[in-house]
Amino acid sequence: MKKGSFNLNDLNNIDLKTIGSAPLPARLLVLVIMAAALIGAGYWFDTKGQIERLRQAEARETQLRQQFETKQRRAANLDAYKDQLEEMRRSFGTMLRQLPSQTEIPNLLVDVSQTGLASGLEIDLFRPENEIRRGFYAEKPIRLRMKGNYEQVATFTSGVAALPRIVTLHDINLRPEQGSNRLTIEATAKTYRYLEGSDG
Numbered sequence: 603m604k605k606g607s608f609n610l611n612d613l614n615n616i617d618l619k620t621i622g623s624a625p626l627p628a629r630l631l632v633l634v635i636m637a638a639a640l641i642g643a644g645y646w647f648d649t650k651g652q653i654e655r656l657r658q659a660e661a662r663e664t665q666l667r668q669q670f671e672t673k674q675r676r677a678a679n680l681d682a683y684k685d686q687l688e689e690m691r692r693s694f695g696t697m698l699r700q701l702p703s704q705t706e707i708p709n710l711l712v713d714v715s716q717t718g719l720a721s722g723l724e725i726d727l728f729r730p731e732n733e734i735r736r737g738f739y740a741e742k743p744i745r746l747r748m749k750g751n752y753e754q755v756a757t758f759t760s761g762v763a764a765l766p767r768i769v770t771l772h773d774i775n776l777r778p779e780q781g782s783n784r785l786t787i788e789a790t791a792k793t794y795r796y797l798e799g800s801d802g
Contacts, residue, residue, distance in 0.1 A: 721758035723750040
């Protein structure tokens with residue numbers, strides 16, 4: 603290759619052993635090509651992997667930040683959760699105290715019957731059924747059939763709701779008596795008993 607002038611066709615004649623004596627443009631071109639090759643190889647064998655690891659680390663950081671924020675919110679509300687749990691325990695204890703014990707069931711049956719009589723209802727059926735166990739409590743159903751006017755029925759249901767122990771009314775069926783202003787009410791009254799020593 604001749605020193606001094608250089609054109610692109612001379613690229614075919616470049617000898618790397620004598621590159622030092624090649625024209626300046628040829629030397630610069632070879633340097634640019636070699637630098638590009640080094641940068642490309644460095645990117646392919648090193649930087650590309652680092653970028654992928656960086657993306658994975660950023661994704662992991664986002665996930666960990668979300669987990670941290672969730673746990674931080676829970677920790678911030680921990681005292682409120684503890685207070686709420688304590689309130690639920692107190693409420694549960696209060697409700698358990700409203701459930702009659704085994705020895706109180708007969709008296710409660712009398713209370714329900716007397717509530718009906720005091721309301722002015724005529725009691726046709728008052729039949730306690732067998733106790734049904736349901737986890738930590740037992741259910742005592744009482745089949746009822748009574749007759750009276752609307753006000754007496756309303757007084758009875760209010761009276762049952764006001765009893766000191768929990769009694770609920772289910773399967774209520776009201777039928778008017780033909781030729782009178784009286785109603786026949788059929789229902790199942792249920793009271794509940796806590797089963798001592800039950801693990802729920």
